[in-house]
Amino acid sequence: MTLVDSPSPTTPSHTPPRPQPQPQPRAGAVTADRPDTSAGVLGTRRADAPTGTARTPSDHEQQRTARSEHVNRLRAGVLGANDGIVSVAGLAVGVAGATTDTRWLLVAGLAALIAGALSMAMGEYVSVSTQRDTDRALIARTRADLAAQPEREHRHLVQALTETGIPRDVVGSVAESLERHDALGAHTRFRHNVEDGAVVSPWGAAITSLVSFAIGGLIPLLAILASPAVLRLPVTMLAVVISLAVLGVVSARLGQATAGRATLRTIAGGLLAIVVTYGIGAALGAVIA
Template sequence: MTHDAPPDDALSTPEPALHRGVGDRLNWLRAGVLGANDGIVSVAGIVLGVIGATTDRGVLFTAGSAGLVAGALSMAVGEYVSVSTQKDTQTALLALERRELAEMPEQELEELAAIYQAKGIPADLAHQVAVALTEKDALRAHAEAELNMDPDEVVKPWQAAWASMLSFTVGALLPLLAALLIPAPAQVAATVVAVLVALAITGAVSARLGGANAQRAVLRTVAGGAVAMAVTYFIGSLVGTAV
């Protein structure tokens, strides 16, 4: 039994304009959300630890600012290194596919047809699909079928690094400013409340980006931040008393 070749539109399955570049956007959004969350928790821990040890606002400003700068730079470097490794892997895989397509096109065509056949498409139709996609854009066809990768969406290390650094800074400013601007009697409580609200927001956003359960993500993020603040405040109190 033979099958009529599917129309080009069905073979190419072009992405809607709204979805093009979505992987690129998710890359820096993910880095941004994680950076903000780390900035909030890290600097909240520092400032509450300092408050537990001393009431000197100069010390609080110095420690909080140092934590903000060091954390932002650390996040940027870490994200750049991590995403660069991912980019190197993607680039190498795409280069290998290009070489194989140039050196052994027939074998690559058979491999692509076998992939579609393994997904349940009849052998003759799978071959027609493979031929049509190869004629349209061989590299894209193989990258998507074999590597689950869009060749136009290779990750960008500098984009992720800047997003991570800037979001860490914004997140870190919240507990630092709350601790510096609010008078001593309400200083700790106000800082804790501001941090927990901010963590609930970042938890909800990260869950939405990943398609996960928002309530579970918010509870996990808030609980982790609360524990971190409690521990650092307790240690700061112990150190301050001992000194």
């Protein structure tokens, strides 16, 4: 009988090692692959949330910036044209009330046109530059506060979002989501109503205001120079009424607003300015004569 080698009954067979149980994280603890979401209700900011790092603006943000620039130029253009029509017409009619000499009317009208256009452009440039510098200073201060005191800034964002009507049980999560996407943009937009990409250039407003003032002022100036002395006042007033009416309708169409009442207010104000300046000019002309 041939004996065949066999394992000894007392020799244990080889078995793979049993996996050791992994420790479960405590409730509320933050792990590398499991962010803490318990702070959504309390409004506590996560330590790893972004603090306003630079990023490439999206197409939507670029369109919003272009729209802000367009609205700013539209405002400057309408304001410049309205001021050009009323101020040049008022000055020219006032001089016409004092003298019938066409040369003095031309000198006074051109002086009012040039000085008014330059003044309007400089006023727009200074105004928009001041607003731009203020917005940029606010953005820079917000960026520094996010880097220095992120938890406090997060609480402020939660409070601002709560005031917009977001429920308190989700406002913390909403704030965290906004900060992960763009912390600086979220804080400046929802807390201060300022957007970095929407800071407009003052040069566009200044040039638009200068050109629109010059075009608007030319209308009453040409009307008063081309009409005979006895018809200067009614012809100029008619030109002012027509130009202000067209300006009111165009600006209302561009702004998608109702043109009727706003146009009537503009026309009434322009006619009042012309009548007052003509009366003053006539009184001064009678005194000087």
